[in-house]
Amino acid sequence: MAIKSTPARYGAVAILVHWTSALLIIGLLMSGFRASAALDSATKASFLRFHVPLGVLILALTVFGIIWWQFADRKPESLPGDRLQTAAARAVHVLFYVVIVGMAASGIGMLALSGAGSVIFSSGTAALPDFSNYAPRTPHGFGARALVALLVLHVAGALYHHFIKKDRIFARMGLGR
Ligand code: HEM
Numbered sequence: 104m105a106i107k108s109t110p111a112r113y114g115a116v117a118i119l120v121h122w123t124s125a126l127l128i129i130g131l132l133m134s135g136f137r138a139s140a141a142l143d144s145a146t147k148a149s150f151l152r153f154h155v156p157l158g159v160l161i162l163a164l165t166v167f168g169i170i171w172w173q174f175a176d177r178k179p180e181s182l183p184g185d186r187l188q189t190a191a192a193r194a195v196h197v198l199f200y201v202v203i204v205g206m207a208a209s210g211i212g213m214l215a216l217s218g219a220g221s222v223i224f225s226s227g228t229a230a231l232p233d234f235s236n237y238a239p240r241t242p243h244g245f246g247a248r249a250l251v252a253l254l255v256l257h258v259a260g261a262l263y264h265h266f267i268k269k270d271r272i273f274a275r276m277g278l279g280r
Contacts, residue, residue: 104277110180111275117176118277120168127161128203128250135247144222144230151223151231155214162207165200182270188260195256202253206246212239 108114113121131154138150172178181189214220216239217232234240264272273279 107176108179112179113276114176115277116171117168120164120171121276124161124164124168124203127157127164128254131157131161131206132247132251139244145228147231148223151219155210155220155223158207158210161203165203165207169200179275182264182268182272182275184268191256192260195253195260198249198253199257202246202250206243206250209239209243209246213237213243 104115104118106115108117134150134154134157138147138154141147141150181192184192213234214223216237217234219231219234222229222231261272264270271279
């Protein structure tokens with residue numbers, strides 16, 4: 104498989120970034136919602152010990168992806184479809200970048216303002232602060248729901264191409280031939 108994309112399919116780097124990001128986002132949504140629902144500080148900290156490094160990792164991967172597309176690679180041609188579908192798919196892709204960077208920024212903001220990092224990553228028994236007292240908690244919560252909505256739209260679009268239009272969209276992203 105070529106490192107860079109061709110007009111017909113994504114290259115190895117783009118495929119690796121795409122599926123790694125998908126796994127990280129699922130892990131982040133699950134650990135984030137579990138942390139926020141946790142009733143005691145120790146349980147919340149145990150989810151955040153996993154959540155925070157994943158959040159920093161997805162930020163680094165997303166910045167790498169933006170640089171990769173800007174300077175090193177070119178997206179394959181859009182699959183045939185009407186103008187509205189093509190525009191909707193592009194909008195969802197751009198919004199993914201915006202929401203992921205916003206989520207990472209608000210998450211880092213929450214930790215910086217609350218000083219919770221030392222509690223999460225220490226072996227002590229200090230209680231975590233109430234994150235809802237810090238402004239970035241609100242956009243972090245909205246962003247999480249927006250990300251779930253974007254994922255639903257993105258997966259629905261891919262399944263529509265696969266099952267209805269039968270244009271082998273998954274093969275473009277490395278699944279199948
Ligand atoms: C794309 C990246 C991220 C995603 C998808 C994500 C997802 C989530 C979700 C779904 C929640 C629960 C929201 C709710 O119930 O309203 C949450 C909470 C939280 N996240 Fe993230 N997050 C990301 C990045 C980060 C980063 C980078 C940090 C810290 C450096 C962070 C720290 C937190 C904290 C402290 C909470 C609050 C838990 C609570 O209120 O109990 N997140 N996140």
